[in-house]
Amino acid sequence: MPAREGTYGLLAEFDTPSDLVRAAQQARKDGWRRMDCYTPYPVEEAAEAIGFHRNKVPLITLVGALMGLTAMFLFETWVSVLAYPLNIGGRPLYSWPAFIVPAYEWTILFAGLSAAFGMLALNGLPSLYHPLFNAPNFRDGATTDKFFLCLEALDPKFDLVEGKKYLQSLQPVSIVEVEY
Amino acid sequence: MATSELKTKDPGVDPATGEYRVIGPGQTFRSVTVKISRIVLTPHTPLGWFLLFGVGGAVATVLLTALIWLFLVGVGIWGITQPVAWGFAIINFVWWIGIGHAGTLISAILLLFKQGWRNSINRFAEAMTIFAVVCAGMFPLIHVGRPWLAYWMLPLPFTMNVWPQFRSPLMWDVFAVSTYATISVVFWYIGMVPDFGTLRDRADSKLAQYTYGLLSMGWRGSVRHWMRYETASLLLAGLATPLVLSVHTVISFDFAVAVLPGWHTTIFPPYFVAGAIYSGFAMVLTLAIPLRKFYHLEQLVTERHIDNMGKVMLATGFIVAYGYGMEVFMAWYSASHWEAFMMWNRMFGPMGWSYWVLVTCNLAIPLTTLWSRKLRTSIPYMFFLSIVVNTGMWFERFVIVVTSLYRDFLPSSWGTYRATKWDYMIYVGTLGLFTALFMLFVRFLPMIPMSEIRMMLPGAKITPKATAKAGD
Numbered sequence: 001m002p003a004r005e006g007t008y009g010l011l012a013e014f015d016t017p018s019d020l021v022r023a024a025q026q027a028r029k030d031g032w033r034r035m036d037c038y039t040p041y042p043v044e045e046a047a048e049a050i051g052f053h054r055n056k057v058p059l060i061t062l063v064g065a066l067m068g069l070t071a072m073f074l075f076e077t078w079v080s081v082l083a084y085p086l087n088i089g090g091r092p093l094y095s096w097p098a099f100i101v102p103a104y105e106w107t108i109l110f111a112g113l114s115a116a117f118g119m120l121a122l123n124g125l126p127s128l129y130h131p132l133f134n135a136p137n138f139r140d141g142a143t144t145d146k147f148f149l150c151l152e153a154l155d156p157k158f159d160l161v162e163g164k165k166y167l168q169s170l171q172p173v174s175i176v177e178v179e180y
Numbered sequence: 181m182a183t184s185e186l187k188t189k190d191p192g193v194d195p196a197t198g199e200y201r202v203i204g205p206g207q208t209f210r211s212v213t214v215k216i217s218r219i220v221l222t223p224h225t226p227l228g229w230f231l232l233f234g235v236g237g238a239v240a241t242v243l244l245t246a247l248i249w250l251f252l253v254g255v256g257i258w259g260i261t262q263p264v265a266w267g268f269a270i271i272n273f274v275w276w277i278g279i280g281h282a283g284t285l286i287s288a289i290l291l292l293f294k295q296g297w298r299n300s301i302n303r304f305a306e307a308m309t310i311f312a313v314v315c316a317g318m319f320p321l322i323h324v325g326r327p328w329l330a331y332w333m334l335p336l337p338f339t340m341n342v343w344p345q346f347r348s349p350l351m352w353d354v355f356a357v358s359t360y361a362t363i364s365v366v367f368w369y370i371g372m373v374p375d376f377g378t379l380r381d382r383a384d385s386k387l388a389q390y391t392y393g394l395l396s397m398g399w400r401g402s403v404r405h406w407m408r409y410e411t412a413s414l415l416l417a418g419l420a421t422p423l424v425l426s427v428h429t430v431i432s433f434d435f436a437v438a439v440l441p442g443w444h445t446t447i448f449p450p451y452f453v454a455g456a457i458y459s460g461f462a463m464v465l466t467l468a469i470p471l472r473k474f475y476h477l478e479q480l481v482t483e484r485h486i487d488n489m490g491k492v493m494l495a496t497g498f499i500v501a502y503g504y505g506m507e508v509f510m511a512w513y514s515a516s517h518w519e520a521f522m523m524w525n526r527m528f529g530p531m532g533w534s535y536w537v538l539v540t541c542n543l544a545i546p547l548t549t550l551w552s553r554k555l556r557t558s559i560p561y562m563f564f565l566s567i568v569v570n571t572g573m574w575f576e577r578f579v580i581v582v583t584s585l586y587r588d589f590l591p592s593s594w595g596t597y598r599a600t601k602w603d604y605m606i607y608v609g610t611l612g613l614f615t616a617l618f619m620l621f622v623r624f625l626p627m628i629p630m631s632e633i634r635m636m637l638p639g640a641k642i643t644p645k646a647t648a649k650a651g652d
Contacts, residue, residue, distance in 0.1 A: 017640060021642055039403055042406035042407065042631075042635070043403060043406070043642070047407045061412075076346045084342065088348075099346055101430060105359040109362060113363075113366065115412045116367075119370070119411070120397065127397075128393060142400060143399075144209060144382070
């Protein structure tokens, strides 16, 4: 993200998840798009409210799984048939049933790593700095017991004064302007 | 019946269901966060922690000593010989891996089954998994005789152009156990990321803020992140479930593919997996009961958890009992002279005492008493029982390894097995290593997942209309 100046957005604090969900639903209905909710635990309803319905983690996991499966199976076949053929009790060189077990393990290994790192990558993590950490009430609340709605300055509707007034109508506990 | 006679005045019992609550009454988002994070962030380490860590560390040095002597002299210092070439090393390997399995079961399988009560115990059960795998993984490595050549087991393109033999279950083990270790660590770490964010935000000291800040990777609780995170957790759980079943299945193949009486059986995979879960839950209890007492976590790890773990142990204990029964049945039904002799010898031979220890500890004591709810929710009894089952499961592996090996087909090749002091030192040493690692975990990492506990609180319920306030 390029260095920016000015306002990142307006951060409204709520006490309960229900208040947050209601506010987010209202904001979405009123045409806001560039916004996000911040909660101390997953609140599925809030994600639905801001129109975030599906993500790409399952797809990445599937691709990883298939990669692991193919890679290991082909590798075992290559080792046992071409690179280092061994006669083990007269069994065929291409003993595919025996190759399933390591291929199965690698399917899970690659799928698991893809799920974990794919999730982090899609989330843009690690990112140790974020403008929201500048908000005085964010760090005490967002990872403990407060619920936040942030209207971002990138939204075409965004205007500092109007936005503040709009958020006021959603009855938050507080509204903070967040600087980059 | 048992339900009505339960202490109804006990505030831990939910009057609506008559069951113990998963989380004690009166907890809020902030109170659970403060309670759990304070254990980690306090500058005052309790004296008892130093005591336990010291004992664990001291015992772990016994392991270090024994390993140094082992590397200098070789596996001849152990009691292994012909015909019992797989002594304590393999017994301990299977025992430790089995203990690890309950952690994955709690974190993965119970997540898929939406068993919310698991949230309180899943973090330290996962930690237990990882430390158990650390202890387990060491044994095959030191058992190979020349541990500095252990990398030969990996399919690496080194100069001799020698490749591993993929038809061997021992080779499958390498992949199963290494995948299991990797996925367990990833699952554990990903699970802790949001909690690291909490610790970063609640830490007072600069060092803690930096450390947990780095570990949290900048987690800020965006719901978009949370949704991907939840998907990834669910997928990891879905992947860890077949993984954990496959790991002990593959380990049981090490035995089951042999033609030796006592090992040559198809019941091994399910019976090993059930046994693993059985012993693993016992170990979770062994760890959870002192922890909740010591850190005053009775509100978060309640009698309900102990009760439910008792039920899981009862179920898996019966699967194990079925496995034992089927072994005896097949010894007769196969009409194989060798199988029948093996079973007779296992029960009444010179090592027969070990079979009866196993029957007492794994069947007689737990499977008769775990039916009683009173006993299942009695903390001292469950602690005692967890030790009994851990012992019994160790003897199960002893019986499988030793009593199958020491008297095979030819009486002229019969022998016996006696562990040496080095065997005992290494086994006891891994217990010390496990304790020391676990104490470090308890001190520096959040041992109860705060974000998952928050989801369980009444305040987390979304109400359609206003006037929603956190409360019971």
